[in-house]
Amino acid sequence: MATYIIGILVTVSLFAILAMSLDLLLGYTGLFTISHAAIFGVGAYGAALTMQAFGWGFLPAVGVALVASALVSAAISLPSLRVSGDYLVLASFAIQEVFYSLLVNLDGITGGSAGLHRIPQPSIFGFTLTQPLDFLIAYTLIAILIFIALSVLVRSPFGLLLKAIREDEIVPQTLGKDVIAAKVKIFVIAGCVAGLAGALYGSYYTFIDPLTFDVHASVLILSMVLIGGMGTLWGPVAGAALLIILPELLRFFPFPSEVLGNLRQIFYGLIIIGFCFLRPTGLVRAR
Amino acid sequence: MNLFLQLAVNGVYAGSIFALFGLSFALIFATTKVWHFAQGAVYSGSALIVVALATTIGLLPAILAGVVFATLGGLGCQAGIYGPLRRRGASMLVIVMASLGVTIVGENLLSILFGPSQKTLLVDVGGPIIVGGVVISRAQILAPIIAVAVVGLALFVLYRTDFGRKVQALIGDEELMQLQGIATGPIRMACVAFGSAILPIAAVMLLLSGTGVSPYIGLPVVLIGAMSLFLGGINSMLGAAIGGFLIGFVENVALYFIPSSWQAAFTYSLFLAIILVRPTGLLGRRLIQSSM
Known part of the structure; x- marks a missing residue:
């Protein structure tokens, strides 16, 4: 039981990192993308392949994951620089599907649908994480550090510029601000954070497959930000905790096992619809 | 050469179906301004109903049942979710999330009702015709005819009738219409109904060639529809x-050069490249105002 609870909490910390990084785009800058799971996946596969194929250590592998996810995220930002938000929705959706298709089809590299197995556990300065509790402590610490770093970021002048872009792109432009550079920058930062979550994810589960990084996962991360509260940092954390823990509770009801997965998803879908109607600002309201 | 002709025939077939996906998405998107992701669940639901009923009540009544389901499903999303949310002043983002929520609930309800596996239509429509070594199935003959008929009907209504002019006005400037005292709600509902009703027809065209349907195949249909529009x-x-026709045609002709497992990645990448170079699309004149 303790292992089960610790496992859930580790998952919460990983998705809290993901949701916070997506909120930089969605809540703070007003950029709707449906490709965050792909960035997450670039980090996970990037780190796992670096460790497995080149035999590199965990830290250099994380470095590769960060660079790779930042580059892909910057590529996703391209449509947002030229045209309106609808194009970004569509382009990011298409990129998400291309990424999924690459994971499945490049089976010589990614292991195809079977995924990658036996990913090394994180090892830093001779100390290797192996026990569930080790992971919980380390990953929670990382999540807290990211929270602190991002709260400094969103309060900085750069953070204010992001909010100005969200409200009206033209105004910061007339003030001589480089809106395009700001958008690319925030895509790179959000990509790095999501890629880090990917590297941590792979080394925790020691196994990754394409389904973890498909469009439904992107929708899950979007839901966490919306339900938690956009434009805040506590919100995505709360949203991640809620959407990971609540569906788990259904496990304790006597539903037939063949529909349990479906019921869990229906429950999750209903939570999203309910929030849209009853509390569209999310659990935590932006000030 | 035979292979190329065969791929071209397959391309016309897929293109005809994708044209209907494009028209369906375009009608709903242009009149509601909503990213109607739940269209995916409406699509797979109506297709599953056709498959389930075709063997007991016959193919045509089953298609009718599918059309009724799709129409009610589309209207339900607009009248039950998007409309009320808009009246509450919800942002476009919240409405999109609600649509994704409906998709998740819908897909999983369908999975409980019909099972998660692929279903195929067990109806015999006669063997294929072989012309000069190129195999043309009955579905491949039927699909372009149906597509031209449906698209033609939609365009006729849109450009040659009074109702169509109202639809054009609604797409152009809804506020101006409301100022003139024209109720825009019923016009929008009619477009949503028509856009939803053509989904099962497109689905049947695919099913007739033995393509399977499962509760989870809907989102790619929405993606193809959206890509067609843009x-x-x-x-x-x-x-x-x-746009839909071109996507289906190019996707199949490309199989001359690439293996079929790369089809989706190829299509989406090509689309991304085109939209980056020419964001207004092939027939578009000016950029739209951002709605998100």
């Missing part, structure tokens, strides 16, 4: 149909 030019119904 490729053809936003707010252009003809553009969306042509």
Whole structure:
């Protein structure tokens, strides 16, 4: 039981990192993308392949994951620089599907649908994480550090510029601000954070497959930000905790096992619809 | 050469179906301004109903049942979710999330009702015709005819009738219409109904060639519909149909050069490249105002 609870909490910390990084785009800058799971996946596969194929250590592998996810995220930002938000929705959706298709089809590299197995556990300065509790402590610490770093970021002048872009792109432009550079920058930062979550994810589960990084996962991360509260940092954390823990509770009801997965998803879908109607600002309201 | 002709025939077939996907998405997107992701669940639900009923009550009544389901499903999303949310002043983002929520609930309800596995239509429509070594199935003959008929009907109504002019006005400037005292709600509902009703027809065209349907195949249909619209030019119904046709045609002819498992990645990448170079699409004239 303790292992089960610790496992859930580790998952919460990983998705809290993901949701916070997506909120930089969605809540703070007003950029709707449906490709965050792909960035997450670039980090996970990037780190796992670096460790497995080149035999590199965990830290250099994380470095590769960060660079790779930042580059892909910057590529996703391209449509947002030229045209309106609808194009970004569509382009990011298409990129998400291309990424999924690459994971499945490049089976010589990614292991195809079977995924990658036996990913090394994180090892830093001779100390290797192996026990569930080790992971919980380390990953929670990382999540807290990211929270602190991002709260400094969103309060900085750069953070204010992001909010100005969200409200009206033209105004910061007339003030001589480089809106395009700001958008690319925030895509790179959000990509790095999501890629880090990917590297941590792979080394925790020691196994990754394409389904973890498909469009439904992107929708899950979007839901966490919306339900938690956009434009805040506590919100995505709360949203991640809620959407990971609540569906788990259904496990304790006597539903037939063949529909349990479906019921869990229906429950999750209903939570999203309910929030849209009853509390569209999310659990935590932006000030 | 035979292979190329065969791929071209397959391309016309897929293109005809994708044209209907494009028209369906375009009609709903242009009149509601909503990213109607739940269209995916409406699509797979109506297709599953056709498959389930075809063997007991016959194919045509089953298609009718599918059309009724799709129409009610589309109207239900608009009247039960998007409309009320808009009246509450919800942002576009919240409405999109609600649509994704409906998709998740819908897909999983369908999975409980019909099972998660692929279903195929067990109806015999006669063997294929072979012309000069190229195999043409009955579905491949039927699909272009149906597509031209449906798209033609939609364009006729849109450009030659009084109702169509109202639809064009609604797409162009809804506020101005309301100021003139014209109720825009019923016009929008009619477009949502028509856009939803053509989904099962497109699905049957695919099912007739033995393609399977499962509760989870809907989102790619939405993606193809959206790509068709943006490729053809936003707010252009003809553009969306042509865009859809081109996607289906190119996707199949490309199999001459690439293995079929790379089809989806190829299509999406090509689309991304085109939209980066020419964001207004093929028939579009100007950029739309951002709605998100």
